[in-house]
Amino acid sequence: MSDMLFPLAVFFAAAFTNNILLTNYLGMCSFLSVSKEIETSAGLGIAVTFVMAVTTALNWVVYHLVLLPFGLEYLRFIVFIIVIAAFVQLIEMVIERYSEGLYFALGIFLPLITVNCAILGASLFMVIREYSFMTTFFFGIGSGLGWFLAIMAMAGIRQKLKTAKVPAGLEGPGIALIIAGFMAMAFMGFSGMIAIG
C-alpha cells in the first residue's frame, strides 16, 4: 500500500475492523455503565473521540521528542497518564469558561475520561505499532469514532431491550455483554474490506 493511503487505511481499520472497544475490549467499564441512555452515550462518545484524537497526537510528540532521545521509555505509562489527565483538566476549565452549554453537555463526562482505558490504550498501541505522526493522528480519530459508533449502537439496542424479557440472572451487564459479543461478530465482518494488523 502506498504511503499516502496508509494513514487512511489505519483510520478505517481503527474505526471498524480493529474497533478499539469490540476487538481490544478497551473502555468497557464506561461502555457498560453509560450505555443505558442514548443522549449520555452520545455525549461521552463525542468527548472520548475528541480527547483520544488530541492526546494520542500529544503523546506521540512527547514520546518521540522527549522520552526516546533521553532513553526514558520506561516512564511512558506515567507520562502518558499525566498528559491525558492534564489535557482533560485543561479542556474542562476552558469550556467551563467559554461555553456554558457545552460544559453542561460534556462537563460531567470529562473526569470519567481520565480513567477510560481506551484513551491510554490508544497511546500505548501507537507506541507498540510504531506509527508515524500522521498515522497516529488518523489512528486516534478512527479509534475514537469507532468507540463512539459502538456505544451509540449499544445504547440504541439497550433502549429496545427495556421492554424485552431477559432471564433474571442475565439482566444488566450480562445481557449487555452478549449484545457486545454479537456486535463484535458483526464488526468482524468488515475485515473483508480491509486487511491490516
Place this chain on the structure above:
Amino acid sequence: MEDNKMAKGIYKKTFMAPLGKDNPVFVQILGICSTLAVTNRLDNTLVMSLGVIFTLALSSFTISIMRSWIPSRIRMMVETLVIATFVIIVDITLKAFYPEMWKSLGPYVGLIITNCIVMGRIEAFALQNKPSVSLVDGIASGIGYAYVLLIIAFVRELMGTGTLFGFTILGDWWTSWAIMIMPPGGFFMLAIFIWIAKEAFMKEATS
C-alpha cells in the same frame, strides 16, 4: 482477648468478601477490559493475574500508609502515580525476564493503571483502613479477579485451540472453535459466567 478475636474477624471477612459476594469481576463488573483481552490463553492470563495481584496489593498498602497526608483534591493524581509506579516495575520485570510474554501481552500490562479494580479498591477501601487490612483486601481482590480469569481462560483455550498452557489436551478429533479465542468468544464467556454466578448467589440469598 476479645479484641484480638475481633481483629482476626476483620481480616477473615476482608479476605473472603472479594472471593464471593463482592467479587470485583462478576459482581462489581470492574476491570472487564483485561478480563476479556488476555483470557484467550492460560499462560497470558496467569502472568496478567500475578501482575494485577502485585499492583493491587502494594498500591493499596502504600496509599493506606499515606492516607492521612494526601490532600483530597489531588488524591486521584497521587493514586494514579503510585499505581503507575508499581505497573512500571511489573512491566520492566516482564520485559527483562520474559520478553516473549511481554510482547504477547502488548499494551495490557500498561493498562493495569486504568484497571478500575485497582483504583476502585483504593478509593473504596484503602483510604479508610489501616495498611495491614488494606494489604489483605488488595491481595484478596486480586485473587478474586485472578480465579475468574483463569476459569474463563481455561474454557476459552480448551475449546478454542484444544490446548491448555500450549499443550495439546484434546486430540485430533476435536474441531477447534475459533470463535472462542476471538473477541466475541470473550464477551459470551464472561456473560455466561456472570449469569451462572448470579443465579448461584441469588439462590443462596433467598434460601
